[in-house]
Amino acid sequence: MIRHLIPSRVGAFWLENENIVPFECDEAPTNLIHNYLSRINHATRIKNPCVRKGFLDGTGVRGSDEFIEITWDEAINLVSNNLKKYYEKYGSSSIYAESYEWGGVGKISWGRACVQRLINVLGGGVFELGDYSTGAGIVIIPHIFGENVYSRPTDLKEIIKYAKLVVFWGANPLVTSKISHDIPMHEHEKYFYELSKRSDIEIIFIDTHINESAKKLNAKTILINSNTDAAMIIGICHYLYINDLYDKDFINNKVNGFSEFKDYFLGKKDGIIKDLAWASEICGVSYDDLLDFANKLAKNPSKIISGRAIQRQHNGEYNYLALSSLAAMLGYIGKNGLGIEFNLCSGCKGESAKNTKSLKNLNTILGEVKGQNYYIPSSRLNDALLNPNKEIYYDNKLLKYPEIKLLINASGSYFTRQPNVNESIKAWDKAECIITLEPFWTSQAKLSDIVLPVAIEGERYDIEQSSNKEIIFALKPFKNTNYKSDFQICKEIAKKFNKSYEFCKDLDELDLMKIIYNDLSDNYAKENINLPSFDEFFEKSFIKIKGLKELPPFTRFSKLSKMNICINNETAKYDPSDEMKNKFLLHLSTPHSAYRLHSQLDNSIIRDSVSGLEPVLIHSNLAKAKGIKNNDIVRIFNDRGEILCGARISDDVKENTIIVCEGAWWQPLDYTKKSLCINGNVNVLTSSKPSSNLSHSNIGHTCKIDIEKFNDDLIKFKDCYDKATIIDY
Ligand SMILES: Nc1nc2c(c(=O)[nH]1)N[C@H]1C(S)=C(S)[C@@H](COP(=O)(O)OP(=O)(O)OC[C@H]3O[C@@H](n4cnc5c(=O)[nH]c(N)nc54)[C@H](O)[C@@H]3O)O[C@H]1N2
Ligand SMILES: Nc1nc2c(c(=O)[nH]1)N[C@H]1C(S)=C(S)[C@@H](COP(=O)(O)OP(=O)(O)OC[C@H]3O[C@@H](n4cnc5c(=O)[nH]c(N)nc54)[C@H](O)[C@@H]3O)O[C@H]1N2
Numbered sequence: 001m002i003r004h005l006i007p008s009r010v011g012a013f014w015l016e017n018e019n020i021v022p023f024e025c026d027e028a029p030t031n032l033i034h035n036y037l038s039r040i041n042h043a044t045r046i047k048n049p050c051v052r053k054g055f056l057d058g059t060g061v062r063g064s065d066e067f068i069e070i071t072w073d074e075a076i077n078l079v080s081n082n083l084k085k086y087y088e089k090y091g092s093s094s095i096y097a098e099s100y101e102w103g104g105v106g107k108i109s110w111g112r113a114c115v116q117r118l119i120n121v122l123g124g125g126v127f128e129l130g131d132y133s134t135g136a137g138i139v140i141i142p143h144i145f146g147e148n149v150y151s152r153p154t155d156l157k158e159i160i161k162y163a164k165l166v167v168f169w170g171a172n173p174l175v176t177s178k179i180s181h182d183i184p185m186h187e188h189e190k191y192f193y194e195l196s197k198r199s200d201i202e203i204i205f206i207d208t209h210i211n212e213s214a215k216k217l218n219a220k221t222i223l224i225n226s227n228t229d230a231a232m233i234i235g236i237c238h239y240l241y242i243n244d245l246y247d248k249d250f251i252n253n254k255v256n257g258f259s260e261f262k263d264y265f266l267g268k269k270d271g272i273i274k275d276l277a278w279a280s281e282i283c284g285v286s287y288d289d290l291l292d293f294a295n296k297l298a299k300n301p302s303k304i305i306s307g308r309a310i311q312r313q314h315n316g317e318y319n320y321l322a323l324s325s326l327a328a329m330l331g332y333i334g335k336n337g338l339g340i341e342f343n344l345c346s347g348c349k350g351e352s353a354k355n356t357k358s359l360k361n362l363n364t365i366l367g368e369v370k371g372q373n374y375y376i377p378s379s380r381l382n383d384a385l386l387n388p389n390k391e392i393y394y395d396n397k398l399l400k401y402p403e404i405k406l407l408i409n410a411s412g413s414y415f416t417r418q419p420n421v422n423e424s425i426k427a428w429d430k431a432e433c434i435i436t437l438e439p440f441w442t443s444q445a446k447l448s449d450i451v452l453p454v455a456i457e458g459e460r461y462d463i464e465q466s467s468n469k470e471i472i473f474a475l476k477p478f479k480n481t482n483y484k485s486d487f488q489i490c491k492e493i494a495k496k497f498n499k500s501y502e503f504c505k506d507l508d509e510l511d512l513m514k515i516i517y518n519d520l521s522d523n524y525a526k527e528n529i530n531l532p533s534f535d536e537f538f539e540k541s542f543i544k545i546k547g548l549k550e551l552p553p554f555t556r557f558s559k560l561s562k563m564n565i566c567i568n569n570e571t572a573k574y575d576p577s578d579e580m581k582n583k584f585l586l587h588l589s590t591p592h593s594a595y596r597l598h599s600q601l602d603n604s605i606i607r608d609s610v611s612g613l614e615p616v617l618i619h620s621n622l623a624k625a626k627g628i629k630n631n632d633i634v635r636i637f638n639d640r641g642e643i644l645c646g647a648r649i650s651d652d653v654k655e656n657t658i659i660v661c662e663g664a665w666w667q668p669l670d671y672t673k674k675s676l677c678i679n680g681n682v683n684v685l686t687s688s689k690p691s692s693n694l695s696h697s698n699i700g701h702t703c704k705i706d707i708e709k710f711n712d713d714l715i716k717f718k719d720c721y722d723k724a725t726i727i728d729y
């Protein structure tokens with residue numbers, strides 16, 4: 001039998017003839033690996049390099065134009081000539097090359113790293129500060145705690161040992177840790193289940209719906225109105241203060257800014273006392289439930305574990321600041337297993353830590369190259385394209401948007417990632433040349449000028465490690481294709497500029513695999529941990545490193561000397577955005593899907609769907625009021641756009657909120673202008689406004705909408721997963 005090991009961001013698996021068998025060291029394999037075969041040969045696969053007809057002859061419009069297939073030689077020349085043209089005419093400030101995060105794994109061929117290295121080698125470009133995941137947190141957490149939001153989290157074992165109350169605040173760890181940036185081993189799951197089995201530990205979720213993790217962990221959920229966490233938290237802080245239930249020693253010795261915060265919740269300036277009754281009115285949690293929760297927090301050693309959704313909101317920075325202020329009043333920050341956490345729920349972060357070493361990547365193994373670079377905050381590309389030369393402050397520093405003319409994208413999918421799709425169409429119209437490296441005809445590929453078909457895992461060579469870094473994988477192709485890896489494409493472009501030596505020392509993927517593996521092996525040898533030879537590793541497709549030791553127990557912020565809860569003269573506050581006050585009365589919450597990695601795997605067999613469409617969770621009372629029945633097709637709309645979804649009626653959600661997961665492919669009736677999306681892409685509805693002037697982060701979770709039963713049987717349903725039209729030329 002022929003067996004091929006295929007590592008991916010949703011798990012590693014063996015391909016045994018036509019069967020998919022989970023990788024033996026994966027402790028809780030997800031069903032997502034079973035999508036592979038339906039995906040690799042999917043009708044939406046881009047078969048050959050393509051160019052938009054109108055891009056060649058100066059006619060037509062992106063989105064309605066046909067594509068023409070070209071050879072790889074023609075494609076590499078076309079891309080290189082355009083890059084040359086814009087470098088010569090406008091310089092590196094005209095070339096946007098951030099690309100994005102979640103395309104294929106590998107230390108050599110990760111699309112984002114390859115394109116960014118290429119562009120740096122060619123002279124530089126425009127990149128982004130922060131990210132979509134934690135854009136607000138990245139800026140505010142260092143101000144509060146003096147360390148990065150992504151620093152190492154507390155060991156789950158320590159939490160199990162010391163906490164009596166564990167609060168998951170806007171977090172869904174059993175879904176968001178299905179995937180990982182490395183190859184997920186899902187070791188965290190057993191610890192989360194252990195937590196739920198302990199009769200002396202209470203788990204409470206604070207969420208807009210009863211999410212999958214709350215259900216699996218048999219935990220209580222306090223349902224909260226979307227975008228009102230700051231009010232709930234501040235009300236609890238007021239209660240702890242006036243009832244003398246807070247840790248005065250911690251506040252006096254470790255916290256700057258408490259008196260300003262106290263003045264705010266006592267209403268010293270605005271005359272509004274932010275007590276539990278005030279909070280209850282806003283957040284939609286009953287006074288009694290709030291009181292009960294506040295007393296539990298006051299009495300029990302607790303761990304507050306935050307997800308990221310509450311900072312992907314208007315004033316998201318202040319939600320993290322409010323939670324940190326509450327944790328400060330409880331006084332457990334830094335104490336064994338207790339306090340607060342911001343990085344424990346995503347990407348298998350709850351795995352136990354050992355004395356492992358990281359594999360190097362192209363930059364760390366070959367040396368970083370830096371061109372003349374320019375920066376915009378993450379999620380501000382639309383703003384920069386529509387308002388070149390505009391000045392904004394990012395983390396109190398002045399930035400000026402460059403004049404971007406060319407976009408080169410790999411490893412990301414813009415029209416599902418970026419809020420406000422109809423604005424994105426207008427913004428992309430301003431770009432003169434758009435190049436996309438992609439395996440599939442995503443909406444981004446369809447709206448590009450030059451499209452290069454990329455090899456996915458199982459079609460290329462690479463090297464990667466597991467999420468716990470104990471396993472090293474050799475990626476190998478199991479069949480020959482016409483696709484090229486991101487590395488090969490970028491190397492060939494570099495060659496056209498006579499810069500392939502700077503890009504990769506003229507090495508190929510197999511050379512680099514060997515160098516990266518041997519470097520790791522040498523580093524382990526210094527600690528008397530011996531790895532097998534490269535040839536043995538390559539032959540076996542993976543190795544599990546033996547002799548690793550568990551690191552001493554760790555609690556985040558245990559070295560904290562002082563924290564700040566008043567940043568730039570502002571404390572945590574509840575300040576609803578215009579969106580919250582607009583004419584649309586219902587909230588749309590857009591969590592990450594258990595069935596996808598963002599937009600990836602939407603075009604595959606294992607999908608969550610209702611009547612063939614993206615599901616929307618609706619409370620039964622809301623459904624009744626709107627005349628909507630289970631499985632009905634519904635139209636969700638606001639001033640920014642409209643989408644279709646399939647109705648799933650459930651009382652697991654707040655009455656005034658609907659839930660649609662982010663990431664469904666954008667399939668509009670017309671790609672060139674505002675039109676109905678028949679496939680439920682939430683970012684047609686969301687707002688591209690920045691979280692605040694501090695971090696300018698994305699706010700995909702702050703959105704108001706209306707919903708109705710969709711009665712128009714005149715719409716002829718198109719295939720939601722089709723390819724671009726390709727013509728002979
Ligand atoms: N399966 C899967 N896993 C993933 C991803 C994926 O696409 N699929 N994406 C990965 C990435 S890139 C990231 S950044 C992380 C994201 O990780 P998170 O940002 O933590 O994930 P979300 O699903 O957006 O939100 C977590 C929870 O917050 C809730 N929530 C939403 N709005 C509110 C609110 O106003 N108040 C409260 N209290 N709760 C709210 C949601 O209902 C959800 O249950 O996940 C990673 N993991
Ligand atoms: N409303 C709302 N919007 C959100 C969020 C939210 O919570 N709500 N979450 C945000 C967050 S946290 C994130 S991280 C972003 C995610 O945004 P993205 O990172 O853009 O998400 P993906 O859809 O995973 O895009 C990856 C793309 O890479 C392609 N790809 C796969 N393999 C390869 C490869 O080997 N090479 C290349 N070149 N391409 C490949 C895939 O086909 C896919 O089109 O979305 C953000 N958008």
Ligand SMILES: [Mo]
Binds near residue numbers: 132133
């Ligand atoms: Mo993310």
